Amino acid sequence: MYFLLLRLLTGAAAAAFLFFWGLNNIGTYIVDRFYDSNYVTRRELAYVEKLQRYIDEKELDSRNAGALNSWVKKQKMISVQIYKDDILIFDSEYPEQVLWDEDIALNEYVWENYYTVTFSDGSARVSIWGTYAYQLYNYVLLAAVAVSFLLFLALVLLGIRTKMNYILLLNDEIKILESGSLDYKITVKGKDELAALAEGLDCMRESFRNLIDSEAKIMNENRKIITEMSHDLRTPVTSIMLYTEILKKGKYKSEEQLTEYLEKIDRKACRMKQLTDHLFEYSLVTGETEIVLEEAETFEVLFYDLISESCSYLQQKGFRTEVTVEWIGRKTIVCTDYIIRMMDNIVSNIIKYADMEVPVVVCSVCEGNMAGFAFENAVRKDGDKAESTCVGIQSIKSMMVKMNGSCRVRQGQEQFRIELLFPLL
Known part of the structure; x- marks a missing residue:
């Protein structure tokens, strides 16, 4: 000026x-x-x-x-x-x-x-x-x-x-x-302090708009998840109430039928616990304002043991695994607690929904300045579809965003694939 x-x-x-x-x-x-x-x-x-x-x-x-x-x-x-x-x-x-x-x-x-x-x-x-x-x-x-x-x-x-x-x-x-x-763009003219001020105001406008859009998106996702979760919880609750009413009135024919009803009540209660656990984990992840990222390490140091343990656990459950991971010498920064929770989520979903006759594939993924892993499995056709929400997937996506990474899901009638990409240093 x-x-x-x-x-x-x-x-x-x-x-x-x-x-x-x-x-x-x-x-x-x-x-x-x-x-x-x-x-x-x-x-x-x-x-x-x-x-x-x-x-x-x-x-x-x-x-x-x-x-x-x-x-x-x-x-x-x-x-x-x-x-x-x-x-x-x-x-x-x-x-x-x-x-x-x-x-x-x-x-x-x-x-x-x-x-x-x-x-x-x-x-x-x-x-x-x-x-x-x-x-x-x-x-x-x-x-x-x-x-x-x-x-x-x-x-x-x-x-x-x-x-x-x-x-x-x-x-x-x-x-x-x-x-x-907030959609109105601030006019930027010249190259002086006023222009810098106008540019700063416009950047602030963009930030506010993105923040509001992000909050609106999160609100919609939360509303959708709560609605779907309420629907999914209603089904086992209704079943539990029905079987409980039958037992209270003694309308069972034999001890075997009584045991069958009790087992069904137990399964429905376990399903409810799984749903509430997923909901609690999702709310815990999205509610955190800040995480502490650890020191940079290579992909092999960070993920070799986790992938090996996950594959071994799947094999103990009767699944076959095919691991084609190529370890690159680049480093990345992650939160180990998030990584463990994501792997537990992925393994749990594979056990519940994957077809045991088709091998579970674990492979490397590299795109631009990001690299990571993909888990792919065939969908079990006769699987229990009671849990139709994607709370676990939403939790993984939230955790990846907080680690400056990304999560991509490709789901079809027969195949399911999830990719975890981390930023390269």
Whole structure:
């Protein structure tokens, strides 16, 4: 802003100086054309008439030098010489001297004009010399200075007005943002501090809008999950209430049927516990505001033991695994607690929904500046579909976002694939 103001003042001063130079030259040229002998004669005649009126009013004689000198001083721009009987009796250049006793004779010059005035003691000849051109040149100079200064002031005010208009525009746009219209883009003009401020305001607007969109998305996801979870909880609760009512009224046929009903109640209760555990884990992950990421390590150090243990556990449950992981020498930063919870979630889903006849594939994934792993399995066709929510997947996605990674899920009728990608350092 200081540089722009200095540039504005310098430019306005330069423009005003050039305008002054041109205007002064034009005025001087006009004065030179206008100032001639006729103009001088007119001015001299005007002063002679004024002098005659003054003499008549004061009834002066030709030797009243004091009164004559007082009149000349009031005119300021002229010198007066008075001759009587061709003898110099008054000279405004030497007002204190008594000239009529010196008998200074009249010397007429071609460039001087002599006029007759009448005193109380007779007529006299008057020669008037004035700096008329100097006065005109002063008028031209003053006019040029005044107009040039006005031009300088106008240019400065015009430059400042541009910035003021921009400030007023930003003020209006801020009011628009205050009203809640975060889609309105802040105008960024120039490369000064105001432009930087406008750019910062626009970035803040974008951040607010993204934050609001993110919060709205989270709210919608939470609302959807709660709705689906409520529906999924209603099914086992209804079954438990039904079987409990049967047992209370003793409407079972045998001890075997009683045992069967009790086992069904136990399975439904376990399902409810699983659903509530998933919901609690999801709320725990999304409710955390900050996590502590650990020191950077290679992928092999971070994931080798976890993947090996997970594959061994799946094999103990009767699944076959195919591991085609290529360990890269790059490093990443993770939260080990999140990694363990994600692996438990993935293994739990595989056990509940995967087809044991088809191998579970674990492979490497690398895209751009991110790398990680993918788990792929076939979907069991006769599996229990009671838990239709994706709370576990949502929890994994939330944890990956907090570790600056991403989670991608591809789910079809027969195949399920989840990819975990971590940022490379």
